[in-house]
Structures are given as C-alpha cells and as structure tokens.
Amino acid sequence: MDRNKGKKSLVSGGGGGGHGSEMMEAMRRQQELVMQLRALVLPLLYAVDATSADVAVQLFDDVIGCNISVASKLEGFLMMTTTTTGAGGGPVLEDLLDDKSLVRKTNSTTTAAGGGGRTTEEQAKKPNSVGQKRRRNDKRSRSLVTHVPHYDGHQWRKYGQKNINGRQHPRNYYRCAYRERNCLATKTIEQQEQNTGTSSAMAGEESAKYTVVYYGDHTCKDYSNSMSMAQTPRQHVNMNLRNGEMVQTTTNAQEPEADLDLPALLEVFERSLINLDDWNEDMISSSPV
DNA sequence: AGCATTTGACCGCG
DNA sequence: CGCGGTCAAATGCT
Secondary structure, three states, X not given: OOOOOOOOHHHOOOOOOOHHHHHHHHHHHHHHHHHHHHHHHHHXXXXXXXXXXXXXXXXXXXXXXXXHHHHHHHHHHHHHHXXXXXXXXXXXXXXXXXXXXOOOOOOXXXXXXXXXXXXXXXXXXXXXXXXXXXXXXXXXXXXXXXXXOOOOOOOEEEEEEEOOOOOOOOEEEEEEOOHHHOOOOEEEEEEOOOOOOOOXXXXXXXXXXXXXXXXXXXXXXXXXXXXXXXXXXXXXXEEEOOOOEXXXXXXXXXXXXXXXXXXXXXXXXXXXXXXXXXOOOOOOOOOOO
C-alpha cells in the first residue's frame, strides 16, 4: 500500500485533506530554521558583544517558544479534529502510536545491581527483563549541523552515550527533560570529525560542528518562558561556548500554557502557508559557514 | 540530599 | 552476530 510511511507524501502535492499537516510541517520547518539561525548567529555575536548576544538569546528563545507553543496546540487541535477515522489526517496519529512504554519491564528485578559492577551471573538470570528496546523510528527525523547543539530552546537530559564504530566522537542521546509529561522527543548529538589542518589545535574545540538529529515532537507543556516573557526579567542563561554546551538550569517549568485561539490561528496560517515542496525531512543542512 | 550525568548491560533489528 | 538505541544503578555535582 502506498502508505505515508515510505515517503513524504504529505508534502508533495498539497491536495486533499490536511492543511493542518502542512501547517505542522511549516511550523517544524520554522523551528528548524530559527534554530539554525540561532546556532549560526550566537557564537559569532558572543565573540563580539556579549550583551547583545544575551539579548539575542532572549529573542531567539522567545521566537522558538512561540513557535513550539503554537505547534503543540495545533497538533492537539488536529488530533481532536481527525478523531478515529482520520480522514486524511493520519500521519500524526500514526506516529504518536509509538508506544514503547506500554510494556516496559514487568519483572521486579530487585537484584539488579547494574552500573559498573554487574556480574555475569546476573545477566544470565534475567533474560526478559530490563525493558524492551525498540529501534528508533527513523522517519520524521530532522537533522542539522550546528556549532552549538544545545541552542534549540529545549531542555534535554542525557540518557546515554555510545561509541559508534569508526568514529572519533561518541554519540550522545538526549531526551526531553519533561519526558514524564508524555514528551517523547529525543535527539542525538554527535560531534563531526574534522580533519584539522594541524595549524590550530584549539580551533577544533571552538569551531567543532555537531550533528544534531531530532526524533519526535515536543508534546510537553511549555518548557519555559514562552511568549509571556516580555515582562518577566527571566533567569540568566549560562553559556559556555568554550565547552560548546549551554548550561541552562531553569526551574520554572510550571508555567501554564497560554490560551490560543486555534481556529483563528488556522485561518492565519492558511492565508500564509509556506511552500514545503523543497523541504526534505532529512535535510542535513550543510551550512557552508 | 536530591538530581542530572555516567556507564556498562541488555535487547531489537538488520 | 554485530551494531545501535535504551535502561537503570552508580556516581558525581550542586
């Protein structure tokens, strides 16, 4: 069957049912573009003027916050409208059916003395425990290359690190910090191997590029200040550009969501719908720098 | 003391 | 069977 699994059928012609899907894709694309712009601008701006860069961080954060908030509500709205039969709206619901946590581990496994000193006898004792690992869904993944992989406006928690064969740098696995909030968004960050010209060794650290691959969508609530920050002083964002990572320890995650008029929003977006024909979901934006 | 990160093991898929 | 993704206890950090 010509299901939309194999290819991106929803962005091809634009005919038929889902304007909402196109709008979701437009929102996602907007997120990616802003993120790329942020990753491109911030390091340069910080090298010049830290104060202006800080303002830029707030602006970027605000833009992304608005975008994600709208996208989240739009997705919820689409799921409500498509209901069960899903006349033409299918892909979102279908993707959300990835219930990996349905089974998890049913065994108690109290003897799991995991971590560093696990003995070999214990792993033989529990063949069916330690949860079901399912291979990541490769569809709907969005990747980008950036110098600052942490400037995506979200808060992530690292849950794994793997050494990929034949690569210098390991691959880091992150999940949304609000995974308990049914947010299944994950991402992987992997530093690209660069053949440094032996001239400047520290340039490798400073201008290291990272391949960030995003999986899933953020269905969590508002992650931070979102769109009502014009009045709030908001906390400071610590940025360690030397290490290439941003330490952002926000604790105000309990901000309620703002009310949005989704029908009006849909109307606005229908009037200015972005053309998505040339956007691949696998776009590895080779930013030439 | 609580939480995020680390890190070895487990497991599904190709 | 090996690789890659995830889990979860241990460890480190604040």
